[in-house]
Amino acid sequence: xxxxxxxxxxxxxxxxxxxxxxxxxxxxxxxxxxxxxxxxxxxxxxxxxxxxxxxxxxxxxxxxxxxxxxxxxxxxxxxxxxxxxxxxxxxxxxxxxxxxxxxxxxxxxxxxxxxxxxxxxxxxxxxxxxxxxxxxxxxxxxxxxxxxxxxxxxxxxxxxxxxxxxxxxxxxxxxxxxxxxxxxxxxxxxxxxxxxxxxxxxxxxxxxxxxxxxxxxxxxxxxxxxxxxxxxxxxxxxxxxxxxxxxxxxxxxxxxxxxxxxxxxxxxxxxxxxxxxxxxxxxxxxxx
Ligand SMILES: C[S@@+](CC[C@H](N)C(=O)[O-])C[C@H]1O[C@@H](n2cnc3c(N)ncnc32)[C@H](O)[C@@H]1O
Numbered sequence: 001x002x003x004x005x006x007x008x009x010x011x012x013x014x015x016x017x018x019x020x021x022x023x024x025x026x027x028x029x030x031x032x033x034x035x036x037x038x039x040x041x042x043x044x045x046x047x048x049x050x051x052x053x054x055x056x057x058x059x060x061x062x063x064x065x066x067x068x069x070x071x072x073x074x075x076x077x078x079x080x081x082x083x084x085x086x087x088x089x090x091x092x093x094x095x096x097x098x099x100x101x102x103x104x105x106x107x108x109x110x111x112x113x114x115x116x117x118x119x120x121x122x123x124x125x126x127x128x129x130x131x132x133x134x135x136x137x138x139x140x141x142x143x144x145x146x147x148x149x150x151x152x153x154x155x156x157x158x159x160x161x162x163x164x165x166x167x168x169x170x171x172x173x174x175x176x177x178x179x180x181x182x183x184x185x186x187x188x189x190x191x192x193x194x195x196x197x198x199x200x201x202x203x204x205x206x207x208x209x210x211x212x213x214x215x216x217x218x219x220x221x222x223x224x225x226x227x228x229x230x231x232x233x234x235x236x237x238x239x240x241x242x243x244x245x246x247x248x249x250x251x252x253x254x255x256x257x258x259x260x261x262x263x264x265x266x267x268x269x270x271x272x273x274x275x276x277x278x279x280x281x282x283x284x285x286x287x288x
Pocket of ligand 1: 010011088089090091092093094095096120121122123159160161162182183184185186187206207208209
C-alpha cells in the first residue's frame, strides 16, 4: 500500500543510503524518471523490476499534466497491491520530479500512501566535492542559473542547472563574486570536473552547478587563524589550553563554563559546554 520516493544521492552507487538500498531491494517495482537515475537504480535492482513510465521532453504544461496523470495511473495499482518505489537523483524533495508525482497521486489516488527516503543531495555534496566549507553562522542561498542566468544578492550562492557556464561566469564576476564550478560530482556516469575556469566547462551539461561567494567576505571562523599562525610554539600552547578547557568542561558537565544552571539537564549542559569548547555558537535553551 505504499509508494516510496527514494533519493539515490548524486550518482555513485555506494552513496545510496542503507535505508534506500533496503527499500529498493524489497520493492516489487521501481520506477525511474530518467536514464541516469535508472543506471544508479539498476546497481541495486535487477532490470526486470524496473517499471516503465514515459516522460515527454516538453515545457507544455498541459502535456506535462497528462503525462503525470498517466504515470500516477500506472504506479497507483502497483503501490496498492505491493510496494513500489520511485527514484530520483539526490533527494526526492529538492528540485525534483517526485513532487509532481506526489501531488498527482494525492489528487487522483489519495488512498496510496507515500513515504520518502531522503538522499544525499547536490545541495550538500557540492561542499565536499568543491572543497568548500559553509561554516557555522554563514548563509547559503540556493538558486537556478539556467541559460546564462546569474542571480545575485546573497553572500554565498549555490546555483543549479548552470547550462551556460561562461555567460553565468561573466555576469557573476561583474557583480563581485568568485566562483567554483562542479560537474557530475560523485557520479559514475561521465567525467567529474571541478574548476574555476569557465572555459573548461563551455560545453553544455545539465549536471553542472556553481558555488559563488562575494569577494572580500570577512567572517572567518575562529580556527582560521591557525592557518596563518607561526607554527610550533604557538600550536603547543594553544593545544594545551584547549584540552584543559575540554577536560574541565567534560568533568563537570559544563557547569564551570555555564555557571550553576539547575534548569539545564546534564545532557544539555554537556552539549552547550562542547559548543563552547569547540568554538560553536551556543544554542538558546528554553527554561523548563
Ligand atoms: C533538478 S536538480 C535535482 C537536484 C537533486 N534532487 C538533488 O537533491 O541533488 C538538478 C540540478 O542539480 C545539480 N546536480 C545534481 N546532481 C549533481 C551532480 N552529481 N553534480 C553536479 N551537479 C548536480 C545540477 O545543477 C542539476 O542541474
